[in-house]
Amino acid sequence: MHCDIYKFPKHPDMYVYIARPDYPDDTDEIKDWLSVLPKDFRAGLGTSKFVMHLDLSNTKKLARVDKEEVLAKLQEKGYFVQMPPADVMRRQAEIRAKEAQDNKYD
Template structure:
């Protein structure tokens, strides 16, 4: 089964999969508003050998068949502050280990 994949102009990393190109009748109005104007990316064969990067082909297919679309949300990003704290903690641990070895 071919599906059409669109990316959101409003939200980086958000993609919408629908059964047919330019067919959004099954997509709720609230989602259409939140998604913004869909930007066509490509047609994709969900039953082919290629795998989607951030979604399971069968899961996408099931959602399209049951509700008419599949929404792929952007991956969660760790806050920069949390990332910074984790890096600092790793450096401190490394420094403590280096001091014990000497």
């Protein structure tokens, strides 16, 4: 299974894998590969940045997620969202909460 991986500046350490089951035969026309994402979810992501193309059949393991889970979601939904590790999410939430609190008193 081939996939493309994107990141989003508004969401550090989050990556979205998009299935490319017909690769390389799907490259003749320009497509919006991110259109498989639910509209509300995609709207909240902001601008995407292409990271890389990956052939999962030639990849033994992935750094932060289980390869089999990624493959299952790609086949089921056409995409997989790799969330940041829990400690990173907690730190980001603390920063946003502090910023909101500081802005309240400006």
